[in-house]
Amino acid sequence: MLVDGKWSADWHPVQAKDQKGGFLRQDSQFRHVVTPDGDGGFRADAGRYHLYVALICPWASRTLVARKLKGLEDVISVSVVEPELDAQGWRFAEGADPINNARYMHEIYTAADGHYTGRATVPVLWDKQTGSIVNNESSDILRMFNMGFGALAGNTIDLYPEHLRNAIDALNGVIYAKLNNGVYRCGFATTQVAYEEAYHGVFEMLDQLEERLSSGPFLFGAELTEADIRLFVTLVRFDAAYHGLFKANKRRIVDYLNLNAYLHRLLQVDAFRDTVNISHIKRGYYSVKSLNPTGIVPLGPEGIALEGTGV
Ligand SMILES: N[C@@H](CCC(=O)N[C@@H](CS)C(=O)NCC(=O)O)C(=O)O
Structure with missing residues (x-):
């Protein structure tokens, strides 16, 4: 994770536990909102926002499904990280981040806040105009994609009636x-x-x-x-x-x-x-060393050989 803007220790899935040894997920810290008129500082403009995702990640995948259901593919661009987490967390393949040219997801966080302390999670909604993170909470991003982009959305399905x-x-x-x-x-x-x-x-x-x-x-x-x-x-x-x-x-x-x-x-x-990529899902989860030290990715189960296009 990042401590005061510096990558502090090798990536590990569990940084916080409750008293019984239960896993605690950190709260998301960037919670700005995009609206059609920009009253909160972020106006919905085509081409202004970029979404960072991992295809293994259920939270990031929520936002990908909503982006596509709402017909926002031409309005919001996307970068996908590599499925395996390494010692510095999520990594980009060469050329995968044309916006910030980052090698690791944590660089996106420090570009937005040089003193950020916390985990460098996906998804992230990035504002190309101000060079900052709008939001890194998938449930907020999902709602923003539903209503916040107004007429820029390609269809009127309401996911939160x-x-x-x-x-x-x-x-x-x-x-x-x-x-x-x-x-x-x-x-x-x-x-x-x-x-x-x-x-x-x-x-x-x-x-x-x-x-x-x-x-x-x-x-x-x-x-x-x-x-x-x-x-x-x-x-x-x-x-x-x-x-x-x-x-x-x-x-x-x-x-x-x-x-x-x-x-x-x-x-x-x-x-x-x-938006489903089973190969990323299996490779990603089974790369978590603390749960699977050998890194062997199981071949089964059969019957779920589902390969989406990714985004
Ligand atoms: N509350 C966040 C959680 C996001 C999250 O935990 N993403 C995971 C991937 S599934 C992540 O990026 N983990 C990297 C880390 O914790 O360092 C959301 O729903 O957007």
Whole structure:
């Protein structure tokens, strides 16, 4: 991580733990918002913003799905980091960052704030005009892509409709705690007790969702919302990475009738399918040395040989 703008120690997935040895995720620090009229300082202009992502990362993938669903591909450009994290975290291949010409993601953070202390996470929404980070919190970026770009968006689908907002927020909250972040708490637990607590939460949530999706097609019936995006990015990684590497191994998604059908339903939509890259997902997660010291990437499971275009 960065301490006062300097890369301080080799990258490690766990920097903070709770009293039981549970994994704690850091809070995002850049929380500005892009709006159609720029009243908060960042106006939605075509070509002004750049999105930094990793295709292994569920949080970054949320933003990629939303960008594509809203038809913002020509408005917001993208850079993709290499799937494997090395001692300095996320790395760019030669030429992958035409905006800042960075070699590592942490350079984007120090370009925005020379005294930044924290992890250099993706996604990041970068403002080319002021040379700064607008936001590094995927849930904010998702909402910005839904409404903040106004008429620049290529279509009018509303992923956070007024009449469902409270219900979406409530569902997002439990799915995040027990499942989206729950799988990480399972994988990065440093005690048996923390692991078991996280494990039970993951499968309680999957069981509840299996039930909920018996009447679909989406989490809120016929309306596709941001809650579906946030669930999808975890489901699509589950059998390939979380079941094995993170020891979330009571069941796989293919073992659930409704969840599996839902996952495949979403995969028929370009914005979902095209932003998935299973090879990046497997290589990336299995490169985490503390969980997989040999770095061997498993060949299985079969039946998920899904290769999207990346972005
Ligand atoms: N709250 C952030 C979390 C982002 C996050 O943790 N991203 C991970 C990748 S999945 C990351 O970049 N980790 C690198 C690190 O922690 O050093 C969000 O949702 O945007």
